[in-house]
Structures are given as C-alpha cells and as structure tokens.
Amino acid sequence: MSRTHAPPPLVRNRWWLVIAAGVGVFMAQLDATIVNTALPTLQQRLGTTTGVVSWVMLGYTLPLIALALPSGRWLDRVGPRAALVLTVGGFVAASVLAGLSPAIGPLIAARIAQGAFGAALFALLPVIAASAVDPSRRGRALGVVFTLGPIGGAAGPVLGGLLLDGPGWPWMFLLNVPVGLAVIAITLAQLPRGNGLRVPDRAWFTETALLGSAAVTALLALTLATENGLAWIALLPVAAVPALLWHRSPAGQDVRRMWRAPGVAPPLTALALATGGLVGAQFLAPFFAERSLSFTPAQTGLALLAIPAGMIAGGPLSDGSPIGGTPAAPPCRAPWSARSASP
Numbered sequence: 001m002s003r004t005h006a007p008p009p010l011v012r013n014r015w016w017l018v019i020a021a022g023v024g025v026f027m028a029q030l031d032a033t034i035v036n037t038a039l040p041t042l043q044q045r046l047g048t049t050t051g052v053v054s055w056v057m058l059g060y061t062l063p064l065i066a067l068a069l070p071s072g073r074w075l076d077r078v079g080p081r082a083a084l085v086l087t088v089g090g091f092v093a094a095s096v097l098a099g100l101s102p103a104i105g106p107l108i109a110a111r112i113a114q115g116a117f118g119a120a121l122f123a124l125l126p127v128i129a130a131s132a133v134d135p136s137r138r139g140r141a142l143g144v145v146f147t148l149g150p151i152g153g154a155a156g157p158v159l160g161g162l163l164l165d166g167p168g169w170p171w172m173f174l175l176n177v178p179v180g181l182a183v184i185a186i187t188l189a190q191l192p193r194g195n196g197l198r199v200p201d202r203a204w205f206t207e208t209a210l211l212g213s214a215a216v217t218a219l220l221a222l223t224l225a226t227e228n229g230l231a232w233i234a235l236l237p238v239a240a241v242p243a244l245l246w247h248r249s250p251a252g253q254d255v256r257r258m259w260r261a262p263g264v265a266p267p268l269t270a271l272a273l274a275t276g277g278l279v280g281a282q283f284l285a286p287f288f289a290e291r292s293l294s295f296t297p298a299q300t301g302l303a304l305l306a307i308p309a310g311m312i313a314g315g316p317l318s319d320g321s322p323i324g325g326t327p328a329a330p331p332c333r334a335p336w337s338a339r340s341a342s343p
Contacts, residue, residue: 014132015141020186021129022144024088026152027179028118031095032060033156034172035111037286037300038164045169046104051223058219059108063115064122066212069255070204072123079195080128084187086197087124091117092180099173110173132190157286157304165298203250210246214239 035042035056043053075083091114098110129141163171217239247256289295289303 013134013137014190016186017132017190018129018141018144020183020190021125021132022148023179024084024121024125024183025145026148027176027183028091028121029149029152030156030159031114031118031173031176032064033153034160034163035060036157036304037161038169038172039286041164042104042107042169046107048104052104052108054223055108055219056104056111058222059111060115060118062212062215062219063112064119065215066208067116067119068123069211070200070208071120073207074198074200074204075120075124075127078197079193080124080131081187081191081194082197083120083124084128084191085184087117087120088180088183088187091121092177092184095173095176095180099170114173128191157300158298158302161296161298161300161302165296207246207249210242210249213242214246217242 039053039056042048042056043050046053094110094113094117098107098114101107101110126142126145129145130138133141160172163169163175217235221233221235221239285304286300289300295303
C-alpha cells in the first residue's frame with residue numbers, strides 16, 4: 001500500500017509587506033529629488049550662498065555613497081523586523097528635524113541623517129519584498145518596489161514645487177511622517193520578531209570612514225566648482241587617497257572582482273558618468289528656471305519632468321536592437337539569473 005505524502009505548506013504571500021516596502025522606497029527616492037526646486041528659495045530665505053545651499057541636496061547623497069555597501073553587509077547580520085523599524089523610524093525623525101530646522105546648518109545635518117537611514121532602506125526594502133512572497137511571486141513583488149522607486153524620483157520636483165507654492169518648504173519633509181508611520185505599522189503587523197540589532201564591527205566603521213572621506217572631499221570639490229573657479233581641482237587627488245585605500249582593502253574585494261568581470265566595467269563607467277551629468281542638470285536647472293526665466297517653483301517642477309519623460313521615451317531603445325528589427329545576437333544571461341529566476 002502506497003503512502004500519501006502531505007503537500008508542502010503554502011507560503012503566505014504578505015502583499016501588504018510588499019506594498020510597505022514599495023512605499024518606503026518611494027519615500028526615500030522622493031526625498032532625493034524633492035528639494036531640487038526649493039534650492040533657490042531656501043538660499044534666499046535662509047540667507048546663504050549657492051555652494052552652501054547645494055548641501056541640502058548633497059547632504060542626502062553623501063551617506064548614500066558612504067553607506068550603500070557597508071549597510072548591506074550589516075543588514076545581513078541583523079533581524080529584518082528590528083532593522084526596518086529602526087531605519088524607517090530614524091528616517092521619519094530626521095525628516096521632522098529637517099522640517100523644523102530654523103537655519104541652513106541644522107537643515108543640512110538633518111538631511112545627512114535622512115540619507116544615512118535612506119541608504120539602509122535602499123539596501124533592505126527590496127530584500128524584504130522578495131522574502132515576503134512565494135518564490136514564484138518574487139518577480140511581481142520586486143516589480144512593485146522598482147516601479148514605485150522611480151515614480152518617487154520623478155514626482156519629487158513636481159511635488160516639491162507644489163508644496164513650496166502652497167503650505168511651504170517644511171512640508172517637503174514633514175510629509176514623510178504619516179507615510180513612515182504607516183510603513184512601521186505594517187512592518188510590526190506582518191514581520192515576525194526574529195533576531196535583534198547588532199553593533200557593526202570594526203571593518204564596517206573602517207569601510208564607512210574610507211568611503212565617506214572620499215565622498216565628502218569629492219562633494220566639497222563640487223561645491224567649490226560653483227564659486228571658486230578651478231580651485232576644486234586641487235581636492236580631487238585628496239579624494240582619491242581614501243578611495244584607493246578602500247579599493248585595496250578586503251571590503252573592496254567583491255567590487256574589484258565584479259569590476260574585472262568581462263563586459264562589466266564599460267557600462268558601469270558609462271552609468272556613473274550619466275548619473276553625474278543628470279544630477280548636475282537637476283541641480284542647475286531650478287536656478288536657471290527661477291532666476292533667468294522667472295518660473296514659479298511649481299512651474300520649475302513641471303519643467304523638470306522633461307528629464308524622466310525623456311528617460312521613459314528612450315527606454316525602449318536601450319535594448320541594443322535596431323529600430324524595427326531584432327537583436328543581432330541573443331541577450332546574455334547574467335550569471336546569477338539561473339538561481340534567481342522565478343519557476
């Protein structure tokens with residue numbers, strides 16, 4: 001007589017947790033661009049210079065550079081529930097401090113704190129979304145996250161302009177409070193307790209210090225470039241020192257291995273150059289629109305929509321196929337695709 005085996009238990013698909021992860025990425029990406037249209041106004045109202053006010057944007061970018069890799073390694077060793085509550089809660093608290101800042105100094109400090117927690121959110125939330133559903137649904141879950149993120153980046157300048165013309169610039173940051181609290185509530189309801197938090201090890205602090213030093217020096221050079229002619233060139237060798245030390249450290253081994261893989265270095269270099277040009281355009285465009293063209297912040301935000309609109313329009317042309325034809329060769333499969341592909 002044959003024995004019947006019970007089917008394996010079904011994995012509970014926690015779609016509310018996927019939505020919370022997508023909303024969290026949307027919030028973090030939104031804050032990367034929402035201040036773009038407000039920079040000229042903040043410079044006038046807070047009585048500062050163009051170079052200093054640029055750190056309202058650069059202050060958010062700095063920890064994203066310094067903590068992107070270290071935060072991912074730290075998150076591998078802690079419980080996802082505790083980590084997500086900490087990072088979202090910290091992001092909300094930093095947003096409140098930014099919205100209540102009375103001067104440019106506290107505002108920049110709050111933005112740096114926002115970016116630090118934002119770096120952890122960008123590393124953690126896609127993993128949370130992927131683990132919240134059955135493996136056959138992971139593609140759909142990650143699609144939610146990676147769709148809401150770019151939408152947040154595209155909506156930032158427009159929403160920032162509308163808030164600036166309406167209730168005022170503090171609401172660009174205070175808007176994160178109800179969104180972040182909703183994400184925390186869903187996290188507490190959907191994720192089991194699991195492991196707690198752990199203090200990062202010495203290697204984490206060393207890697208963060210090296211990457212942070214390189215990023216600070218490079219961004220200071222960018223600031224000087226707006227006000228002091230060619231003086232910024234002298235800082236580039238200074239920025240290269242900690243970058244080279246990190247490159248030679250054990251923490252840089254994985255990146256070096258990836259960089260040396262065939263066909264990887266050229267597209268990554270092109271992506272870095274394109275990203276740098278895009279950030280520069282998004283920084284300069286509001287000053288030109290409001291000072292030279294007399295645009296309102298809302299009009300400036302709408303004008304900045306031309307950038308994501310162009311990216312969307314050009315997206316179908318990026319697969320390397322001739323227009324109206326077929327690819328010259330079959331697309332290459334990434335080495336990890338066989339393991340990560342949904343059945």
